[in-house]
Amino acid sequence: xxxxxxxxxxxxxxxxxxxxxxxxxxxxxxxxxxxxxxxxxxxxxxxxxxxxxxxxxxxxxxxxxxxxxxxxxxxxxxxxxxxxxxxxxxxxxxxxxxxxxxxxxxxxxxxxxxxxxxxxxxxxxxxxxxxxxxxxxxxxxxxxxxxxxxxxxxxxxxxxxxxxxxxx
Numbered sequence: 001x002x003x004x005x006x007x008x009x010x011x012x013x014x015x016x017x018x019x020x021x022x023x024x025x026x027x028x029x030x031x032x033x034x035x036x037x038x039x040x041x042x043x044x045x046x047x048x049x050x051x052x053x054x055x056x057x058x059x060x061x062x063x064x065x066x067x068x069x070x071x072x073x074x075x076x077x078x079x080x081x082x083x084x085x086x087x088x089x090x091x092x093x094x095x096x097x098x099x100x101x102x103x104x105x106x107x108x109x110x111x112x113x114x115x116x117x118x119x120x121x122x123x124x125x126x127x128x129x130x131x132x133x134x135x136x137x138x139x140x141x142x143x144x145x146x147x148x149x150x151x152x153x154x155x156x157x158x159x160x161x162x163x164x165x166x167x168x
Contacts, residue, residue, distance in 0.1 A: 004048030010041030058119040060127070062134060063147040067105075069115045076115065082107045083135050088124055103128055 014037040021031035061068040069076045085106040090098045091114075101124050105113040117127035134141050 001052070004052070007041045007044035007048060010109065011032055011038050011045060014038035014041060036148050053143075056119060056121040058115065060115075060117070060120040060122065062144050063151055064141050064144045066147055067131065067134075068121075068147070069113070071115065071119065076113050078105050078107055078113050080135050080138075080141060083131075084108055086128055088134065103131070105131070 012030050014034050018031050018034040018038055021027040021034055056072040058069065060141050061070070065079060067078045067080070069078075073082055085104075087104050087106075088102070089104070090100050090102075091106075091112060101118060102114055102116050103124060107113065117124045120127070134144075
């Protein structure tokens, strides 16, 4: 954001200098140089804007019944009641526990879910504390939205059952 705002200020300053240079007689060469500077600032603004559209590279969604992490096309889910532990330690470092920036969620009867909260724009310790608090407090989770995914409905269509009338 800072670089984008600096680019906008750069464009405004060099744009004003360009207009002023072209208003003076004999300063067209300076006007072209100022216009090139304004174009460079515009390129920086466009670059920052496209980076902002794709930030953060991962998404973390919290719902009443589950947590959802989306990294690119990879989607990971963890149901709150299935969570056994939420740690910032390397799962393979026992007995020499080592703190990492990757959050690991151990699930009952499933493979652990691991992701880097910084990719979602969150501090690792704050993310861990939030997930632990939501896991342990169903009343707090009730304030979250319900999970509703059109993708789930497309993958597993609603089944209403078989025909009820008897066949002869």
